[in-house]
Structures are given as C-alpha cells and as structure tokens.
Amino acid sequence: MNNPQQAARVGLFFLLGVALTWVTFETLSGGKILKDDGYRLIAGFETLKELKVGDEVRMAGVKIGDVAHTRLAGRRAEAVLRIASSVKIKSDAHASIIMAGLIGSNYIGIDLGSANAPDLPPGAEIQTRSTPDLNSVMTQIGEMGKKLEAALGNLGGALSGDGQGGPGLLQKVDLLVTENRENLSKATANLQEITAKVNRGEGTLGRMINDPSLHDDLVASIAEIKAGATEAKTFLANAQSIVDEVKAGKGAIGALVFDQKAGDDLKASIANLRAVSDKIAQDEGTLGKLLSDDSILRDAQAIMKKADRALDGMDDTGPITAVGVIANGLF
Amino acid sequence: MRTLNRVLEGIGSTILLLLRSVAYLPTLPRQFGRFVEQCYLIGYTTLPIVAILSFFIGSVLALQSGYAAQNLGPKQFIGLLVGLTMARELGPVMVAVLLTGRVGSAIAAELASMKVYQEIDALETMNIPPARMLVMPRLAATLFMMPVLTIIADLVGWFGGAIIAKYTSFIAIEPASYFATMRQYMDFDDVLNGLIKAEVFGFVIVLVCCNIGLNTRGGPREIGAAVTRAVVASLILILVLDYFVTKALM
Amino acid sequence: MADPQTTRNPFTDAESQAVGVEIHDLSKRFGQVEVLKQISFSVAPGEIFVLMGPSGSGKSVLLKHIVALEKPTSGRVLVDGREAASEEIRETVRMALVFQAGALFNSMSVYDNLALYPREHRVTNEQGIREKVMRALQILSLENAHQKYPSELSGGMKKRVAIARALVMEPQLMLYDEPTSELDPVMSATISEIIATLKEQYHVTSIVVSHDRELALNIADRVGILMGGRLVFLGPPAELAQPKDPRVADFLNPRIDLQNPRFKQLET
Numbered sequence A: 001m002n003n004p005q006q007a008a009r010v011g012l013f014f015l016l017g018v019a020l021t022w023v024t025f026e027t028l029s030g031g032k033i034l035k036d037d038g039y040r041l042i043a044g045f046e047t048l049k050e051l052k053v054g055d056e057v058r059m060a061g062v063k064i065g066d067v068a069h070t071r072l073a074g075r076r077a078e079a080v081l082r083i084a085s086s087v088k089i090k091s092d093a094h095a096s097i098i099m100a101g102l103i104g105s106n107y108i109g110i111d112l113g114s115a116n117a118p119d120l121p122p123g124a125e126i127q128t129r130s131t132p133d134l135n136s137v138m139t140q141i142g143e144m145g146k147k148l149e150a151a152l153g154n155l156g157g158a159l160s161g162d163g164q165g166g167p168g169l170l171q172k173v174d175l176l177v178t179e180n181r182e183n184l185s186k187a188t189a190n191l192q193e194i195t196a197k198v199n200r201g202e203g204t205l206g207r208m209i210n211d212p213s214l215h216d217d218l219v220a221s222i223a224e225i226k227a228g229a230t231e232a233k234t235f236l237a238n239a240q241s242i243v244d245e246v247k248a249g250k251g252a253i254g255a256l257v258f259d260q261k262a263g264d265d266l267k268a269s270i271a272n273l274r275a276v277s278d279k280i281a282q283d284e285g286t287l288g289k290l291l292s293d294d295s296i297l298r299d300a301q302a303i304m305k306k307a308d309r310a311l312d313g314m315d316d317t318g319p320i321t322a323v324g325v326i327a328n329g330l331f
Numbered sequence B: 001m002r003t004l005n006r007v008l009e010g011i012g013s014t015i016l017l018l019l020r021s022v023a024y025l026p027t028l029p030r031q032f033g034r035f036v037e038q039c040y041l042i043g044y045t046t047l048p049i050v051a052i053l054s055f056f057i058g059s060v061l062a063l064q065s066g067y068a069a070q071n072l073g074p075k076q077f078i079g080l081l082v083g084l085t086m087a088r089e090l091g092p093v094m095v096a097v098l099l100t101g102r103v104g105s106a107i108a109a110e111l112a113s114m115k116v117y118q119e120i121d122a123l124e125t126m127n128i129p130p131a132r133m134l135v136m137p138r139l140a141a142t143l144f145m146m147p148v149l150t151i152i153a154d155l156v157g158w159f160g161g162a163i164i165a166k167y168t169s170f171i172a173i174e175p176a177s178y179f180a181t182m183r184q185y186m187d188f189d190d191v192l193n194g195l196i197k198a199e200v201f202g203f204v205i206v207l208v209c210c211n212i213g214l215n216t217r218g219g220p221r222e223i224g225a226a227v228t229r230a231v232v233a234s235l236i237l238i239l240v241l242d243y244f245v246t247k248a249l250m
Numbered sequence C: 001m002a003d004p005q006t007t008r009n010p011f012t013d014a015e016s017q018a019v020g021v022e023i024h025d026l027s028k029r030f031g032q033v034e035v036l037k038q039i040s041f042s043v044a045p046g047e048i049f050v051l052m053g054p055s056g057s058g059k060s061v062l063l064k065h066i067v068a069l070e071k072p073t074s075g076r077v078l079v080d081g082r083e084a085a086s087e088e089i090r091e092t093v094r095m096a097l098v099f100q101a102g103a104l105f106n107s108m109s110v111y112d113n114l115a116l117y118p119r120e121h122r123v124t125n126e127q128g129i130r131e132k133v134m135r136a137l138q139i140l141s142l143e144n145a146h147q148k149y150p151s152e153l154s155g156g157m158k159k160r161v162a163i164a165r166a167l168v169m170e171p172q173l174m175l176y177d178e179p180t181s182e183l184d185p186v187m188s189a190t191i192s193e194i195i196a197t198l199k200e201q202y203h204v205t206s207i208v209v210s211h212d213r214e215l216a217l218n219i220a221d222r223v224g225i226l227m228g229g230r231l232v233f234l235g236p237p238a239e240l241a242q243p244k245d246p247r248v249a250d251f252l253n254p255r256i257d258l259q260n261p262r263f264k265q266l267e268t
C-alpha cells in the first residue's frame, strides 16, 4: 500500500500538472498587455453602440488596454478604459469607437495626439469623436436617397415650369438661345474656319496631323521591330528544336546546359530583343495610335511575353541559366 | 413513483455520505498511503486514455471547424475555437466521462463487491467507517488529480488541433497563427473555468459511484447492476451539472 | 508459543471489561417474512453461549442484531445494558463478529486483513502490530499464509483468518458464526480451545453459532436452540442429553431412516 515508487509517480504527475498549468497561465496571460491593472481613463460617448466590457483599446492599431466597464452617466454613455501603465496618452488625443468587423467586434481607437501636448493623468477624461457606425451610415444613405428624390422632384418642376414659379429652366434656355442667335452663329463660323486650317496643314497641329512622312517613319520602325521579332521567332524556334531534341533524348542537352558560350549567345540575343521591346514600350502612346496593323502588335506582344519569360530565366548567370531557358521553352 | 422515490433516496444518501466523508477530512494525513494509491489509480493510470482521446477530440474539432470555415475566410480562428472549446467544455467533460468509465465504474464495482461479500459489514463491526476509509481518500485524490488530468487534456487537445490544422490541405494554417488567436482572445480564466468544472464533475462522479456501490443489496448479480447504475447516473449528472456549472460560472 | 494459554495477555484489564448481552422480545421481518419471532434471552458477562438450530432458522440474523448490522423490527437488543445500535456502544465496546463466509478484505493480504483494525485504531506502533498479528496467525497455524490474498486460500483457511482477525481486535464480546463448519476435527478442537481460553483467561463473552455438538457439549455454559425463528430450547448443555421437545431431539440426534426418508414424509 505504501509503495514508494507509486508515491513518486503520483508526485511527479502532480508536479507535471502544476507546471503545465503554470505554463498555460503564463502563455495566456503573456499575450495580454495588462500585466498590472494599468490606469483608467474615462471616455464619454453619445452612444457606446456595440462596445462591450473587455473590448480592446488600441492606439495606432496597437493594443494598449481594454474596456474595464461601461456605464450610463446622465445624458451620455461612459466607457472606463484600462490603459497599460507604460502607455501615455496626450491630452489632445481623441478616442473613437471603431467597428472591426461586420459581426460586431468593436474596439476603441485612440489617436496619437500632438507630440508636445501634456499627458493625460489617470482618471482623466479623454476627448472623443463619434464615428458613424454601419447602422447610422445606412440610415444616412437612406436619408440621402430621400433627399435626392426630393431634389429630383424639384428639378423636374424647375425644368418644366409648374406655372407657379414662372418659366421653367428649359424655357429659359430656349429664350437665351433665341436672344443670342447672331452671336452663336458667328462663333460656329469661326470654329469652322479653324478646322479648315488644320485640314490644310497649317499650324503645328495641322502639320502633325497632315504630314505623311511622319507616318512613314513610324511604319518603317514597326517593320524593323517586325524583323527583330522574326529573328527572335527563329531563335525561339531553334530553341524549341533543341528542346524537342532534348525531349527526343538526342543528348544535345549536355552541350547546351554546360556550354557557357551558348548561354552567353542566348543572353546577348535576348538583350537585343529587350532593347527593341524597350523602344516599343517607350513609344507606346504613338504606337498605339498609329498601328493599323493589329497583327504586328499581337506578334510583338507575344514575343515580348516569351522574351520576358526567357529573361526571367537568364537572371542567374552560369550554365544553369541554359537550363532555365530550356525549361521556359518547355512550358 | 417508485423511480422518483429511488432517485430521492439516492440524492439523500449521497448527501449524507458527502457530509460524513467531509467530516473525516482531518484523518487524511494518516491515510496518506491510501490517498496516494487512489491518486495513482485515478490520475496516473487514467492519463494515457485521456491523452489519446483529447488528442483526437482536438484534432476533430480543428478538422470540423476547418471544414466549416473553408469558405468563410479567417481560418486562424480555428485556434481560438479549438482552444476555447477544449478548455471550457470538452476538456473537462471528456475527462469526466473517462473518469466515469475508468474510475467510477471500478469504484462502484469494488464497493458493491465489498458490500455483497460483507466486507463493508466487517468494517462496520470493526468500527471503521467506510466513509472514512473508502470514500474520503478517493474524493480527496479526485480533487487532487482532476485539474492535472484536465490541463493535460486541454494542452494535448490544443496541440492535436494545431497539428491537424497545419497538415490538412484545406486548412493549412501555421501553428503560430493558430496559437496566436488563442493567446490573443483567450484568458487563463477560460482554462480555470474548465478546471473548476472538472473538479465539480470528478467530485460528484466519485461520490455518486461510492454511494451506489455502498448501497448495493443482494448477491453478486447486483454488482453488475450497481456498476451500470453508477455509470448511467454519472453520465447524466455530468451533462446536467455541465449546464448548471457553466451557467454559474458565466 | 502456539498455545494461547502461555501467551501474554493480549487484552488489557479484561476482567472489568466483560460485557453481557440482553435480548428482549426481538422480532425481525424481511418484507412479509418474519425471520425472528419474539426472542428473549440474555448472555452474562464472560459466558459462552452456543446457539444451535437448523439452517435458515435465523441464527446469523440474530448475531447481526447484536453487532447492529441489522435493526430490530420490534424489541430491543442491549449490549452492556445499552442499546446495541447506539454510537456509544460502537465507540466503547469492542465487539468482533466472525462472519459465516469470513468476509475477508479481498484486496488485502492476510497480514493486512489482520493489521487493519489495530492500524486504523492506532492501537500500537507497527512493530507491536506485527507481533500481535503474527501471534494470532501462529495460534491458527497460518504463519505461512500471511502474504497470501484471500482468493488464494481454501475455505477452512479463510475461516481461520477470519477468527485470527477477530482475535487481533482483542474483543470484549466475540460472536462466531459457524466457526468450525469447514474445519477438520483437529482444527475444530483448536477453535473450541481458543474460545474456552478466551473465557477463562480474559473473561471474554462469546456467542457461538454452531452445529458442532462436541463444541457445544464441551465448552458451552448454556445452549440455545433456534427453530423457525423461535427459541425452542434454552439451558445448560447437560439438558441436551434428554430433550423434552421432540423437534429438538430430532435435531440433535437425527436418525438416518432409509425405509422412511424425511423428504418422502414431506411429500405426503
């Protein structure tokens, strides 16, 4: 009955329990900011909304305390905030109730205040700001809707004239146009003249629009790009054939993978490609406007995408890069 | 009507046994050997099954809540869910159920057999009250061991949940964020709450099982009946008490 | 050492502590069955009273009333002039009952079974308890069984352990429920000697339920015979030679009549 080994096991077991309880206690309380009781501040609000005892108090998003209790004080609601002793709150800081989620987890947010304002002493009252909660926002939107409706109704009345408020707005416009007919037709004539000049190639704008050589230049450069693209295409085709060979198991992979020169060549041609594509990118605005040939654009885009992928693979130097290229080609 | 009578009789005799046992509490130091033995039986030998079961309960909690939260978003709250459920509810209840099955039934069987084979009568003639020698050490050992079992169940359950949450493909949350929600939103009070519950459950289970065992009448057949009665009564009491204790601790 | 007469007196000041038993109009019913019907007798301090009777006549129930394991339906049971069921008796009078089935603590070894009472009542230190226990085991030739558990013992050994356990309690009032029923003749004789010695040396009051006529005739001061819940005979053992009541005569000297068996008489 008095088995010492049994007693030892029970003792050990109990100590284990005590230790685990202690660890749990430390862990669960360690997450809390408030090791001590902190100090209290009072925050008065018109309404505490969904705020509950135990909700967090945060400053700049960091938890600095919690709501110790809530009470009704005269014509307003007060929340007593428990703030960690290490945190000082400036007297011009504002507290507001912030809704963290739709399911009603709220917290009190306190802003930092100004740096040189004095600290609030324990028990002091902190300034507050009321923030609309979801409900009041909804009601406000509802009210806005009503007002808008009313305003639209008024507008309708104003436009058509309800016979009581004199002539409607449209009637007024009508009057205005009739009275200024002469001026208006003059302005229209001027406008016509300007457009004609532009058409004739007069003025900077006109030249821009009417000079055919500019267009030719652009078409030429597109042709160059196209050539570059064709080169790239053939290169990629080559690469594809290598890949195919690799796939087919012809053993070319060894050469490619470990041939530094092949890698460098590849890198150079990719660099060329990039220079071309950079140009395209810079002239994007003009290009976009002037490219009548959609297929060129599409080709270029496709090439650039592939080139990009290949370049990604080239980021690492050394023979391994070739593997990158091959891999990119494979997919 | 007769059942009601039996229930009332049971309640009455249980309370009397409780009072008598509590009155013998001062004899605990000189019954230290018996106390340690009971601690060993109630605590130490129950640990493996408690650990295994709580691991799987924590796991399945994580799995189910993860499944439910698949389309919900904040999956790291599984940590909080498992943590709270284990600490406040399933930890103590599960330990209590295991205690019923493993210890309560054994107590009922042992005391019923002692009663049937007149060992209890022999104790009475020796002026050794069964409440002192048989009941009080068991109650004390239970009070001593229940928190230990429960905290182990809680922790094992939490870790079980964490492991499942990490390695299940549709949950896949890191233990760090699993435990972070627990740490942030749980309090030691939640754990303490569970420990208090476990104490109440354990105490009542052992008391009731002792009482049913001691009040067995008749032959060896009644031993089995007593065990059944003890287990059923304990399980009912766990769930009924769970409600009231939860309510009282809120 | 094995002879109880040469052992040290295990009881302190036994003379002054002898207690008597009085039973007045004791009736007991279990449900509808009246097991004991208005039984009255008394046992003087230091007397050996042997209770006989057919099985089922209520002897064990009667013994349980004396140790307050059963409560009378009506009538009174007094030990040392006080109510047997009172807390006072429980605290002040040491009574031991050797149960018919032994009632050993199955979870304890023979040694612990014997040592339980002195340990629980802190009679003496562990060394003193050891001496007492080993002496009691020696008296009943059980010294080799002290580490065994009850499940490892034969029926007769269990009964002897039960008697040894009662001896260790050093009772003032000793109740035996069929102590010799499962024992061989030599061990039966030893039990008779123990009972007689306890009376002579230590003035222990004994009530012995037994069918053992040798025991009754040799050591009893008085004999009572219980039949159908009634006391049909009460007197010194010498009177048993010529009993007036035919039922008693038949009980004490049953003739085995093969021509006219008893169970056939019952059928008619």
Ligand SMILES: Nc1ncnc2c1ncn2[C@@H]1O[C@H](COP(=O)(O)OP(=O)(O)O)[C@@H](O)[C@H]1O
Pocket: C030, C035, C053, C054, C055, C056, C057, C058, C059, C060, C061, C062
């Ligand atoms: N607890 C009990 N409940 C009901 N009947 C009992 C109980 N104990 C004994 N009896 C009945 O009382 C009668 C006497 O029993 P008992 O005293 O054990 O007989 P014996 O004289 O052989 O020792 C028997 O008929 C038995 O059935």
Ligand SMILES: [Mg+2]
Pocket: C059, C060, C061, C100, C177
């Ligand atoms: Mg009997």
